[in-house]
Amino acid sequence: MAGKEARFLKVLMDLLPEGIFSMDMEGRILLVNRSLTELLGYRSFSLLGKSVFDFAPQKARKGLREVLNEITASGVVRDRVVQLYDAMGRVRDLKMSLSLLKDGMGRPLGVIAVVSDVGDATRLERELEELQQFSQDVLDSAGVGIIATDLKGNIVFASRGAEPIFNTPAQELVGQNIIKRSPDPLVLNERFEGLISSGEPFEYGFEVMGEDGMRSLVAVYTLLRGRDGAPAGAIAVFEDVTRIKEIEEELKKSNSVLREYTRDLEGLVEMTRTIGSYLDEENIYRGMVEAARKILNVEVSCFFRYDEGGRRLSLASIGGFRLRATEALDRELEKGGLYGFLRTLRSPRIVHRLSEERHFKLPGRFRKRGLQTAVFVPVRIKDRALGVLSVFLKSPERFKKEEVEILQGIGTSAAIAVENARLYEEVKEYASGLEEKVRERTAELEQSNRLKDLFIDIMGHDLLKPAGIARLSAEMLLDGEEDEMKKRIIGSIVQSNKRIIDLIESATILAKLESGQELELSPGDVMEIVRDAAADAGDLAQEKGVEIQIEGEGSFPASVNPLIYDVFSNLITNAIKYGPENSQVKVAIEDAGGDWKVSVADRGPGIPDEHKGAVFERFKRLEKGAVKGSGLGLAIVKKVVEIHRGRVWVEDNPGGGSIFCVTIPKAA
Template identity: 30%
Template sequence: MKNEEEKNFQLDLLRKVLGSVQDLVVVIDRDLRIVTSNWKNCDSIASIEKQGNPYCYSCLMKRSTPCEPCRLLEVFTTGHCKRFEIEDPLDGKTKLIELSPIFDDNNRVSMVVRHSKDITERKDVEKNLKMRERQHAAVAKLGQQGLSGVELDLLMKESVKLVAQTLDVEYCRIMKQEEDGDFVMLAGFGWEGKEEKAEDLGGEENDNGQNILCYTLYKGEASVVEDRDTKDKFSGYSLLRDHGQVSGMDVLIGRMDKPFGTMSVHTNQKRMFTEDDIHFVQSVANVLAESISRRKNEDRLEKYAQELEATTELKVLFTDILTHDLLNPANIIRGFTEELIILEDDQSKQKLLNKVHKNNEKLIEMMESAAKFIKLESVRDIIFEEQDIVPILEKTIRNFRDCIDKKDIDLVFDPVCSCRVMASPLIEEIFINLLSNAIKYSPEKGKIIISSTCPEDECRVQITDFGPGISDRDKPQIFERFRQADKGSVKGSGLGLAIVKRIVDLHMGRVGIDDNPLGSGSIFWVSLKKAK
């Protein structure tokens, strides 16, 4: 009797509390019957089902038998709270369910309070945030690959794969419009094994820009179709029809006035693509457009460089382009990237900025070296004066002291004698290039030996390093311009050693390379005639 009075007292308190709670809360006894609730806050349960004390599984879960496993029974048995998420069969929304035990005087679970909280909106927000995170990561990955010089075909294949996987759609493709007006698929995900040309995509559908692909090309704006049966722009293209595509989206690759093509995504589910989805696909298309533009520029520069080889006049013009039109923007990029590296806290963005900075520095080095070499090719009046090489070597070492100390390199300078030669001011550039290479390819805490000797009527300077060395196959071509050794043995622009060779030739000297007999590495040597 006492227990029954206590139970009724607890129920009265709960009824008063439940009246102010907006979420659906029910109290369930050990027979799995609902003893009280705030039914008025739940319109998805029919009035007839709320009468009396219905079974919880029947009223709340639309079942004829208890759930398996039954978490309520677990709470009655263990006395521990339970917390889990379900898709509510009453309204199809995502709900957070909390089960809390009520104990009697004997510390036995007499009832369980079931609190149902609608978290659909929160789950949607979480889903959107995760989708954005995946989208940003995909764009960053493709951007990094584009900067690293990945082949354009591979970049396109990786792009369609990443877009399809990130947006969770069945198909993604890149289409290019040929000069004859036909469309060709350059890369596709989900279309494997299909070499589709315009006629296979439905030649009759090129109807003055009415389909989605043509609309995007001609209008220069992204096009989205939620349901193909309601939009003329999705008409045509047997490839889409045959695969049961319902929704799709096209974005432009390249400039509106001179487009390269489109990137499309398609799914066999009815779907309204969001603004974030459109921005994501457009960002990927922009990465591709930049890579395509860079490739075209590289092709144009290569052709341009070949034409510049023809005459001295073109070489002078190329020098002006390097030192003004190209080098100045590169130096501006250097300044901004160095500033951004300091300001940026995000490590992934810092990594991309460092990669941009590193490649820009390499570009500047190549342009400066090319300009020097071209000037050497056109040198006519060079003034030669008697000079001692030893002070020049000492000055060169001082200029590189910071780089030497940074790598903790042990540099040994051992001049045997004074070496007086007839030399021009260009002579210093020889030792700058040779010492720079020795530092660049020496390991941390490595060693460099610089020596000068005077055999017979020559002055000989040797710079010995203990780096990776140069293979016998690469030695014959190492001093040729725009020729590099195998990247496994040495890296560079292919101009530094060509500059050395050109200056040595101007001084009627000799230059060469030998293996380091003391271990790994190389010996670069220069022999110049002594002053008489």
């Protein structure tokens, strides 16, 4: 029977439109109907046996516990709004009525609850309250005071930001008239009426007394319209601009100082250019003193200069006084202790109340001018003291840091100019000495050239002629001599005489080439010149059984001097001399871009790399056994080729021996 009654009760509960569930006194769910599962989206087994607190948000559990405590005490609780999670995890606002279930003895068994959805209206009301609270919080945190009025200026809303402006709590401001609270009601009333009639916003500035003194405020009034668009009042936004005005005043003062400082800097730049253009120290000192007096607008400026030893000070220049001589003033300044005071300075010093100064006493002519303040700035060149730049003024005002920096800038510019002037004098003196040395050296070179020309003439005439006669006489004796021993002796004389003549001729040619004398160039064919040189070396080649091969076809036009023949003759002759008997000398001409390249290859012993450059120097010969020579041949080759704007060098012959290469520019 009990089972049938329970099933009947379940069917009956499922027919009801409201959600129903029962729970024990601990909140554990014992029974749910279909409407509740549909309302929350759960299946019944997801709810049964679970605590109702498991489905409540953390912040709602305390309220739910209070409801259960209340039902235990009163037996009935109606229309309480509670929050539970649905199956989608959303928080649902539910209206719940609860009744206490008791046994036959009146003891509590559990609770039965009827649940229905609160609906959108309740949620909207709560959201509206939250929005209103949020709006209030935003307005309060905006940092400005906000007031809303009706058409007559009566305050209907005031934010907490308006409280310090009017020194009144926001709640007490509501109901008061904003116009009457104004320092100038007539002006505000006129402008307020204009706002209501025209809708044009306006700005209203005024001052009020605050705890920290007078405060500057600005209010911006805009028209407030109702839903029908008709004027409904005004919104006024108040802002404390006291600090802004203070900053504006500070900026004005700073801008004024900056403009003045900019003018000073422009003057400093111009004066620096002027000072830097001087190349004598006296003008530099005058320019420095004048710049300090004009830029800083002082009565007197002067520069005290150290002597070379850096011990004694003297007046180098002064502005603001007319002095014919400075010696008397120097004595007064030394006697009065100013120079002793200045010698101790390592950094700028400002002295106020000069008449009360204990370290020094100014001369009478300074005191008569009523000077009260002085600024002393040491001026240095690198690590050496140059002097002290000083300015004096009547005003007792303190010098600004910027003005001291300007004075230091003037001193630094002057120190650089002095250094440049001294360097200029040193360079000038050095240049003068250098010019004298150049003149002396030029005279020596001219004398040397004259002696060299004389020596060339002597070799070409006075030596060459007797040598030629001696050679001719020796050859005649050799032809008529039959005694073999005498023939050998005379033959040796002939060969020695021939070498002397070759040496004189080579030395004469080289001397003329090194004298810088220009060579006349004329059109020529490199191939023809090479063939002529090879033909002239034919007898020597035949004696050693050497074959001369010439490679190259066609013509090879170039602008050359007849001495170019000696270049190719020397190279071919050397190749024959230093090559072995019965070998080959190969002469090749090829196109090398803008030049013709002529190479002479032999099969001789070769030249080590460390000696390849030395063979073209005068009197530089490698040991070649029995081969004799003047040591000038390749030096002449190099000089002639260079005069033709070509190059000459030596390479190793891959098959053994050397390859001498020459380039000659092609004809234009």
